[in-house]
Amino acid sequence: MKRKLLANKIALVSCFDINWISHVVTPLVENGAHVILITDVPRLSFSNQIDANLLKFITPIILDSHDLTQLDKTLKEFLSSHPQIDIQLNAPIPVLNRNYLDTTSGDVINLFQHYLGFIFAIIRATGEVMLANRSGRIINIVSGLGRRGLPGTVAYSASQAAILGLTRSLGLEWAPFNINVNAIGIGWLASEQNPTSDFDSITKFIPLRSIGHPDDIQGLLLYLLSPFSTYITGSCINVDGGLISHA
Amino acid sequence: MMFNGEQNETPQALDGLEGKVAIVTGGGTGLGRSIALSLAAYGTNVIIAGRRTTTLKEVELASVALPGRISLYQADISDPSQVKQLIEYTLQQYSVIDVLFNNAGLIGEIHGVPLWEMSDELWQKAVNVNLSGPFYCARTVSRHMVNRGMGKIINVSSVYGLRGGKDNFAYTITKGGVIQLTRSLAVSLGRYGITSNCIVPGFIPTEGTHDVRSGMPNTKFIPLNRAGTPDEIGQLGCFLASSNSDYITGELFPIDGGSLAGGFAPTGYNPGGHT
Numbered sequence: 001m002k003r004k005l006l007a008n009k010i011a012l013v014s015c016f017d018i019n020w021i022s023h024v025v026t027p028l029v030e031n032g033a034h035v036i037l038i039t040d041v042p043r044l045s046f047s048n049q050i051d052a053n054l055l056k057f058i059t060p061i062i063l064d065s066h067d068l069t070q071l072d073k074t075l076k077e078f079l080s081s082h083p084q085i086d087i088q089l090n091a092p093i094p095v096l097n098r099n100y101l102d103t104t105s106g107d108v109i110n111l112f113q114h115y116l117g118f119i120f121a122i123i124r125a126t127g128e129v130m131l132a133n134r135s136g137r138i139i140n141i142v143s144g145l146g147r148r149g150l151p152g153t154v155a156y157s158a159s160q161a162a163i164l165g166l167t168r169s170l171g172l173e174w175a176p177f178n179i180n181v182n183a184i185g186i187g188w189l190a191s192e193q194n195p196t197s198d199f200d201s202i203t204k205f206i207p208l209r210s211i212g213h214p215d216d217i218q219g220l221l222l223y224l225l226s227p228f229s230t231y232i233t234g235s236c237i238n239v240d241g242g243l244i245s246h247a
Numbered sequence: 248m249m250f251n252g253e254q255n256e257t258p259q260a261l262d263g264l265e266g267k268v269a270i271v272t273g274g275g276t277g278l279g280r281s282i283a284l285s286l287a288a289y290g291t292n293v294i295i296a297g298r299r300t301t302t303l304k305e306v307e308l309a310s311v312a313l314p315g316r317i318s319l320y321q322a323d324i325s326d327p328s329q330v331k332q333l334i335e336y337t338l339q340q341y342s343v344i345d346v347l348f349n350n351a352g353l354i355g356e357i358h359g360v361p362l363w364e365m366s367d368e369l370w371q372k373a374v375n376v377n378l379s380g381p382f383y384c385a386r387t388v389s390r391h392m393v394n395r396g397m398g399k400i401i402n403v404s405s406v407y408g409l410r411g412g413k414d415n416f417a418y419t420i421t422k423g424g425v426i427q428l429t430r431s432l433a434v435s436l437g438r439y440g441i442t443s444n445c446i447v448p449g450f451i452p453t454e455g456t457h458d459v460r461s462g463m464p465n466t467k468f469i470p471l472n473r474a475g476t477p478d479e480i481g482q483l484g485c486f487l488a489s490s491n492s493d494y495i496t497g498e499l500f501p502i503d504g505g506s507l508a509g510g511f512a513p514t515g516y517n518p519g520g521h522t
Contacts, residue, residue, distance in 0.1 A: 176470070208440075219490075222260075223486045231475040233470065239498075
């Protein structure tokens with residue numbers, strides 16, 4: 001029997017958007033990884049979106065996404081007994097559609113302190129394990145708004161650009177330790193969990209003339225976790241139907 | 248088991264390569280050779296095009312045990328009439344062309360030439376091979392791909408297509424053009440189901456870079472502290488040719504050991520940083 005791509009790999013995944021959980025966890029588990037899922041989504045809410053046969057390969061850690069202290073404590077306890085983390089994947093943080101003048105301090109704190117704070121803390125904690133093992137892959141999934149602008153998304157765009165800056169600099173900082181840090185950029189998406197019908201007006205601006213689906217990232221995700229992509233680090237590659245190529 | 252450096256690891260399962268037909272220009276040596284052999288290992292039938300039949304024949308021979316068939320066609324892709332013949336020959340052989348790899352390019356003789364010493368002939372040769380060649384190939388195959396409503400065009404540029412290079416005018420300018428060719432192909436042909444992407448290699452030693460090795464970076468200035476290998480480009484080529492990458496188009500794939508992430512400080516060295 002052919003060995004699976006991610007056999008014996010441990011992946012720590014952060015995902016705070018119920019629309020993404022099954023799409024980021026399933027390809028990892030299907031390819032042989034065991035997933036530690038850090039989320040603020042109740043287990044009952046996402047477990048019915050995932051094949052029942054795969055659930056046993058997922059260990060959820062349910063946290064309040066506003067409580068960094070709890071995160072630090074939980075990660076410390078968990079990682080002290082789990083000395084192997086091969087993959088650390090951060091799913092997109094929930095989108096904030098809000099005009100600039102309507103964006104409150106609370107919104108900014110939520111984006112930059114809570115969600116980005118969580119990602120920074122998770123990477124730092126798992127990075128210590130990867131640095132000790134001198135091996136690892138870190139992948140951040142970010143919106144294409146990290147590279148281009150869009151009215152009504154000022155704070156969110158800035159948060160995505162922040163993750164891209166982290167990706168580039170951390171890619172360089174941890175390159176000597178065989179840790180690859182990359183990002184996957186996404187464009188306009190619709191899914192079963194998040195169906196949207198008002199995309200007709202923008203489809204004509206997407207070169208492939210179709211809205212993407214969260215599963216479209218799976219091929220690139222697995223390539224970036226394969227043994228043949230170890231020479232790629234600090235990069236962001238978009239899966240967006242060509243949207244960014246004429247942005 | 249760790250990720251890096253082991254030879255016996257499982258490759259990614261790629262769909263939609265078996266039985267497909269690809270053209271790889273410059274398929275006799277270096278990155279093109281690796282792309283062709285990697286595709287054939289997945290069962291893709293490949294026409295390798297180039298000027299030198301000796302090296303092309305060696306790749307043909309190296310592929311005999313692979314599930315995909317590699318066959319050569321002698322052509323200079325800087326000549327539009329020869330490009331036309333290459334496309335016609337491939338269609339005669341296989342009836343379809345699923346993937347075009349624009350890989351052929353000049354590097355050695357155009358590297359390290361001061362501006363005032365760059366002859367008209369050498370400049371024109373660089374533009375013809377590195378930029379007009381990929382344009383001719385894409386133009387000629389596009390009608391067929393548009394009629395089928397599918398196809399993948401994969402260009403090979405360089406990190407020098409995204410940054411300046413000292414005394415490296417012809418290479419940087421033509422490789423920058425290849426990146427813009429990629430984007431405009433994506434924007435123009437996406438509506439017909441055709442994708443176009445670009446491999447952006449960093450330092451990958453090959454026969455072609457042998458003459459300019461002295462001008463290449465010491466690997467200690469590459470963040471991952473090593474040169475890349477043609478095999479890594481071959482596998483990336485397979486991913487881009489496969490259906491696993493169907494929603495990706497107009498995109499650049501730097502495979503450079505982290506060099507571009509540092510922007511104007513390609514070494515990634517921070518004098519004020521940690522040791």
